[in-house]
Amino acid sequence: MLNLVIYGPPGSGKGTHSKLLAKRYNLFHISFGDFLRTEKEKKSSLGILIEPYLNAGKLVPDRIVFNCLRKILDIKTSKQGFIFDGFPRTLEQAKGLTKIMEEKGDSLKLTIDLSVNKTCYLQRIEARSPDNQREDDKIKETVEQRINSYIANSKGIIRYYKRLNKYKRIFAHQTKEITHQQICQRVDSFFK
Numbered sequence: 001m002l003n004l005v006i007y008g009p010p011g012s013g014k015g016t017h018s019k020l021l022a023k024r025y026n027l028f029h030i031s032f033g034d035f036l037r038t039e040k041e042k043k044s045s046l047g048i049l050i051e052p053y054l055n056a057g058k059l060v061p062d063r064i065v066f067n068c069l070r071k072i073l074d075i076k077t078s079k080q081g082f083i084f085d086g087f088p089r090t091l092e093q094a095k096g097l098t099k100i101m102e103e104k105g106d107s108l109k110l111t112i113d114l115s116v117n118k119t120c121y122l123q124r125i126e127a128r129s130p131d132n133q134r135e136d137d138k139i140k141e142t143v144e145q146r147i148n149s150y151i152a153n154s155k156g157i158i159r160y161y162k163r164l165n166k167y168k169r170i171f172a173h174q175t176k177e178i179t180h181q182q183i184c185q186r187v188d189s190f191f192k
């Protein structure tokens with residue numbers, strides 16, 4: 001199966017590009033942030049548990065996250081694979097994803113890292129239209145916290161995927177269309 005991870009800082013375009021790739025390659029899009037936000041809005045028992053983390057922009061503990069991941073991966077789908085958006089966010093999650101996929105007799109094929117500098121991703125977060133703007137984008141401290149957790153974890157995650165030979169970096173400062181084409185070229189050449 002064509003299982004992909006789309007990685008990058010908040011505001012790098014993970015959500016946008018995941019949707020485009022899901023369409024193009026017929027993949028099941030798993031947006032971890034959306035999944036958690038929906039639970040929070042539903043006020044389910046999981047939602048109540050994770051709400052303080054989401055409001056503060058802090059990572060939800062791995063124990064909870066792995067339970068969610070297992071449930072999501074149990075969903076029956078006729079798609080060609082999964083695209084993970086917002087997962088992994090820690091080295092432990094990256095290792096856990098490898099393990100859980102293996103348990104399912106499957107594997108992750110490629111991680112696409114959307115590389116954008118801090119000025120650019122901060123501008124993009126600010127530019128999200130008011131209707132589109134998420135609660136956790138409105139509070140400066142929450143945005144800072146999400147960026148800090150990205151900075152703290154990204155080196156380890158990138159090193160891990162490089163070592164597994166499953167890493168491609170894409171410079172994602174250009175338009176959505178150009179970046180999408182660049183990603184597709186990488187994905188296609190990886191599978192040739």
Ligand code: ADP
Nearest residue numbers: 010032033053054057058059060086087089146
């Ligand atoms: P962004 O990438 O812009 O920070 P997301 O929508 O992907 O936004 O995530 C929003 C919030 O959901 C995060 O700040 C965090 O609280 C929680 N979250 C999302 N993915 C994970 C994850 N893999 N592990 C732990 N917490 C997560």
